[in-house]
Ligand SMILES: CC(C)[C@H](C(=O)O)[C@@H](O)C(=O)O
């Protein structure tokens with residue numbers, strides 16, 4: 001599309017708690033700057049969800065709100081969660097009843113997390129090499145299914161279980177997405193990450209699914225690594241990775257590590273994708289609400305800005321998405337990771353975009 | 356004890372596959388050099404278990420062999436496991452039916468993994484600082500319980516489950532060990548590692564157990580980190596850690612990462628401890644059988660040599676254990692990580708011990 005032709009997308013905005021509102025404000029600024037010249041209109045509707053909202057109303061994510069959100073084209077999400085010390089809020093309640101509820105209800109089966117070491121950023125690794133990979137994390141099953149329970153709680157005989165649920169349906173659609181992505185990239189490499197020598201049931205379902213689909217993608221090189229070995233290669237040879245596909249919990253763990261080695265999760269975006277488009281997809285930073293630095297303009301908005309770019313790409317505007325990424329790259333190249341306020345970083349990226 | 360007074364310990368030696376026999380040979384050399392002058396006799400009995408043995412005999416770990424091993428005072432274990440490409444051996448069979456069977460049958464509920472950045476070694480981190488922590492990993496339950504199953508395998512309706520089993524009994528004895536260890540160390544810091552915002556059942560059992568026991572250890576500072584956050588701090592600030600306590604699977608993952616940031620798992624030892632001493636404990640390197648470099652004298656025996664030191668400490672000889680550690684430190688300081696044959700490294704450590 002060009003200027004003059006107008007497309008409208010309805011966006012649910014969930015700023016959330018802590019630094020969420022600050023970083024979302026910058027992402028909105030940058031999205032605006034990328035969209036307006038291209039005739040793309042974002043019709044935004046804000047939803048006040050999070051720990052603060054729960055304290056005020058006793059509500060996490062009511063059915064009506066979920067249905068309103070389901071009606072939008074995409075979701076821009078900041079971060080939710082109480083301060084670790086806040087005893088008024090049961091641990092994990094906000095994360096489970098808002099963030100995970102959105103992922104599961106809207107069938108965000110691909111949790112997509114690209115990692116790139118941008119010029120101007122500082123890796124804690126001595127010699128990271130060129131890092132540019134994507135983790136395709138499962139988002140709607142596995143150990144996150146909320147299955148399991150407690151028997152005889154608080155006694156000497158207590159038993160607590162966690163059940164990881166994995167289905168052919170869930171694994172296939174995930175692995176399909178990962179193969180398509182690998183096939184579209186230059187190196188065309190796909191690494192399955194699991195622990196199938198111990199978790200034989202789930203692990204072999206993943207391995208059989210990858211093996212069966214590999215024949216359809218003769219150009220894609222496939223390999224396998226145990227999750228423990230992945231943590232080693234992430235620190236000693238991260239440039240070996242291209243596309244990684246893995247379950248919900250392993251994906252959670254290795255993407256925080258991936259964020260760390262590429263300069264911090266302040267730069268790492270995440271797309272919660274419903275690739276069948278039966279419900280809106282959701283875009284967020286990998287980081288959390290960081291209550292300790294909230295309201296101080298100390299948070300880095302780049303992760304959320306890059307999540308905004310992923311959102312534009314998902315909505316059919318790869319050109320504008322690439323403009324945002326280019327502006328982020330440019331800003332990091334010029335200004336590096338010097339301390340600037342959240343708004344200053346957002347403004348600089350807008351300026352780079354308009355230059 | 357001094358020279359002249361003689362103590363005898365019966366040691367089961369399981370060299371295993373790949374580089375196992377090479378690294379175990381060096382550990383035996385070093386143990387001999389530390390024990391003989393102190394009048395400690397190691398009466399060794401070798402057990403030919405592993406992938407090669409299974410191919411030749413169809414046996415992994417028969418009951419009679421397990422009972423013979425149970426009769427010893429301690430176990431020195433190399434590594435077991437087939438080459439990744441070897442299709443004659445079902446994936447993970449050897450690891451589960453030998454290594455995990457030993458850990459579970461002999462009630463090795465503490466999987467103890469110290470991480471220290473020795474002088475002369477090279478961390479992949481730009482600025483690791485002083486690293487000296489211990490992971491107390493659970494060894495007999497959690498996701499490793501072998502629970503779960505597959506329904507409708509190979510169909511569109513396949514469901515595969517993994518059940519993590521956690522008991523008050525199992526968690527308490529582990530956490531007790533971790534508190535005692537933290538209390539005995541200079542910094543007296545204990546970090547619980549879990550994911551209790553998502554895995555609420557198991558996570559809260561761990562958290563409640565730690566909270567309840569903390570009152571008995573007023574000098575120990577206790578904190579909590581999600582496993583994903585641990586991977587970040589391991590790469591950005593590993594010197595913050597002192598003692599970490601965690602479940603079987605999280606422990607598996609973070610100790611490979613810990614090995615990587617302290618110069619590689621070629622240096623990382625592991626004690627599988629039955630702290631009630633109802634069965635022999637087992638000492639092994641964290642690394643595996645590395646079939647690709649087997650028989651070439653390329654493996655680093657330091658992890659197994661340090662495992663030997665842990666074994667001596669467990670058998671009541673902390674002085675000899677410290678001598679071995681001192682010799683390893685000295686050798687690394689003088690010779691660093693320059694390429695030497697497996698035997699050369701063992702010989703140099705023996706020489707340092709005798710100097
Ligand atoms: C907040 C938490 C539930 C969440 C997760 O574990 O998925 C977060 O760590 C993430 O990675 O998005």
Ligand SMILES: CC(C)[C@H](C(=O)O)[C@@H](O)C(=O)O
Pocket residue numbers: 197198228450451454455607641643
């Ligand atoms: C070989 C495998 C079963 C084992 C484990 O997962 O415990 C290994 O990775 C380890 O850490 O000792």
